[in-house]
Amino acid sequence: MSEQKGFWNNATVSAIASGITLSILTAIAHFAGITVASAIAWLKRVAAFWSADVTLSRWAFWSWVVVTALAAVFIALQIYFNLQETDAPVRADKKPVSFADYKTDIFFGLRWRWTVYAGGSVGKMSVYCPKCDYELSPANVERGQSWGEHICRCEHCGYHCQIGDSALYQLAKKAEKAAERKIRTGEWKKAAEV
Ligand SMILES: [Zn+2]
Structure with a gap:
């Protein structure tokens, strides 16, 4: 043909x-x-x-x-x-589908990681340097130059930021509330990729 x-x-x-x-x-x-x-x-x-x-x-x-x-x-x-x-x-670019995937964010100039519980509450906060991911402890908090001022300084890379509280556990409580607020409002969807 x-x-x-x-x-x-x-x-x-x-x-x-x-x-x-x-x-x-x-x-x-x-x-x-x-x-x-x-x-x-x-x-x-x-x-x-x-x-x-x-x-x-x-x-x-x-x-x-x-x-x-x-x-x-x-x-x-x-x-x-x-x-x-x-x-x-x-594919690696899959977006998280539940707030249970929202386990880290940056608050007050520091990176926080936590455990998410059913119902959207968070706990077991731990804090890290946002620059090098070194885990920070109360020993990394020092007094600033003026009264009431405190500085959190990373001993690994030298990153530092001013924090409002003298103790990290107080700051952790605030970070906990900040994370829970983002879960309630749905803002965690934007932050979960951070
Ligand atoms: Zn660091």
Whole structure:
């Protein structure tokens, strides 16, 4: 079976044809949900037809060319989508879906980590340097130059920030409340990625 090749060699024709078939078939492929196995079986039937020695009128030939071309793109797209779906579960950019995933944030210039309990309360606060992640302790708090001023200084990297309280446990209580507030308001969704 043969026909003139000039028509498909025309750049404009093939560009338009591929553009249209791609956009239509992308939609159909998802809608129909044809599997790779059934697509390959279909492809085999098409190949059998092509190898058969038959005589066709011109309109029948071109109809079949169009159908076969569409089917080929359709099958290629289906295989492409199936591969995409296989990759999906391993994607690393998955957003946390529950406030139970909100376990850390920066409050008062320091990084806090905690345990989330059912109902949205938090506890077991621990505090870290926001710059180098060194764990901080009450020993890292020193008096500032003016009265009532306190500085929390990281002994590992030298990061320091002014804190309102003289003791870290007081600050931890405030951080706990700040985290619980974000859980209640839903702001944790934005902060959970931090
Ligand atoms: Zn540090």
